[in-house]
Amino acid sequence: MEKSDQSANAPASKHFVTKGEEAFDKLVYDHIGYKLNVASSIGMVYAAERTGWGRKVLQTCADWIAKQGKFNAKSVHYFLTKTMFLTGGFLVMAPMKWYEDKKAEWVHKKNQEIYGPAADDPEIVTSEKELAHAPKQGWASLFSARAIALAGFYTLMGIFWDNKSRISRWTNQAFKGMDKKALDGWEEKNLSEFAKTASKGFYIDRAVVAASRFLGKGWSKITGNTAAVAKTEEMITTFPGMMKQGDITNAARDTTASSLAYYTISELITSKFVAVWVYILSRITAPFFDAKPKPDAPVAAFAPKEEGARNEHPPRTQTVVQAPQHEGKLKEPVLQHAV
Numbered sequence: 043m044e045k046s047d048q049s050a051n052a053p054a055s056k057h058f059v060t061k062g063e064e065a066f067d068k069l070v071y072d073h074i075g076y077k078l079n080v081a082s083s084i085g086m087v088y089a090a091e092r093t094g095w096g097r098k099v100l101q102t103c104a105d106w107i108a109k110q111g112k113f114n115a116k117s118v119h120y121f122l123t124k125t126m127f128l129t130g131g132f133l134v135m136a137p138m139k140w141y142e143d144k145k146a147e148w149v150h151k152k153n154q155e156i157y158g159p160a161a162d163d164p165e166i167v168t169s170e171k172e173l174a175h176a177p178k179q180g181w182a183s184l185f186s187a188r189a190i191a192l193a194g195f196y197t198l199m200g201i202f203w204d205n206k207s208r209i210s211r212w213t214n215q216a217f218k219g220m221d222k223k224a225l226d227g228w229e230e231k232n233l234s235e236f237a238k239t240a241s242k243g244f245y246i247d248r249a250v251v252a253a254s255r256f257l258g259k260g261w262s263k264i265t266g267n268t269a270a271v272a273k274t275e276e277m278i279t280t281f282p283g284m285m286k287q288g289d290i291t292n293a294a295r296d297t298t299a300s301s302l303a304y305y306t307i308s309e310l311i312t313s314k315f316v317a318v319w320v321y322i323l324s325r326i327t328a329p330f331f332d333a334k335p336k337p338d339a340p341v342a343a344f345a346p347k348e349e350g351a352r353n354e355h356p357p358r359t360q361t362v363v364q365a366p367q368h369e370g371k372l373k374e375p376v377l378q379h380a381v
Contacts (some may be wrong), residue, residue: 058169062152067321070141074134076317080309083130087305090126091287092298100126127309128192131316135184142179149173179324182331187323191316198315204247205240205283214243234280241283248283250307258300270297 089096104119141148150170153161160166177183201208206225211217216239217225229236241248255274262270277286277296285304286295296304 146174177328191319210245254304257303
């Protein structure tokens with residue numbers, strides 16, 4: 043009786059993360075939410091900044107939007123360009139949502155594949171049922187999580203990222219007392235002089251640009267492209283700490299190798315930040331925005347089966363993993379932050 047009372051008063055155990063759930067999070071939030079996001083965003087940005095047709099489409103859209111609301115065309119163009127960096131993240135939300143709808147069933151099947159007969163262990167079964175009855179990720183939670191993550195990202199970008207950010211103005215003596223509007227005017231009047239002055243301050247993009255040109259120059263040397271090597275050296279001297287884009291007719295632009303390195307490094311940083319916070323925030327917003335199954339609702343993955351059906355042995359070629367109780371104690375849940 044005393045043992046029973048202690049059990050009743052014991053705190054609820056933390057959710058046990060099965061290997062199937064770990065595999066699901068890695069697939070959805072790492073491979074799709076992060077890596078596929080990066081790849082697609084790089085393609086979009088390259089088209090918008092490095093191809094004639096992409097720049098023409100972007101400029102046409104910016105001019106049209108500016109006329110509709112009497113906005114500044116340059117500001118609209120900047121906003122649209124930055125939006126292209128985010129396109130990949132919005133595109134991958136569709137397959138992420140599709141997988142989230144099937145999470146409980148997918149994890150159940152993966153656990154059967156990984157654990158074999160040991161998948162009947164009570165801890166695994168309880169973990170799967172908790173997943174099945176947890177709030178489901180939906181469009182509302184995913185979009186709201188991404189919106190909050192992007193708001194945080196743009197706030198930090200305005201403080202730390204480019205050569206007109208707050209940290210750049212705080213650390214550059216030449217920028218003391220100047221606001222962003224004054225810096226815009228200086229940049230428009232003499233871009234090279236502005237870039238050289240700005241590169242004396244601290245901002246994240248300065249390091250990204252330097253690394254990108256280093257990699258671009260190295261690749262050009264390996265491939266024997268002496269013209270690209272010379273162009274990279276020219277850009278380092280003329281526009282330090284600032285990537286110059288434009289269509290192929292623009293002579294004062296960085297090489298393709300340097301630009302692709304820049305897009306890749308930038309996307310790896312920005313997409314990582316956003317993806318991690320989408321993963322975390324979507325789990326916070328799900329209970330508020332999306333429907334939670336009733337505790338007694340039937341779940342396809344756990345429908346009653348004939349006796350012995352679930353305990354079938356796996357094929358001989360299948361690797362069977364011991365059930366978690368043989369590992370000593372419950373594992374703590376591990377967030378898959380690489381998303």
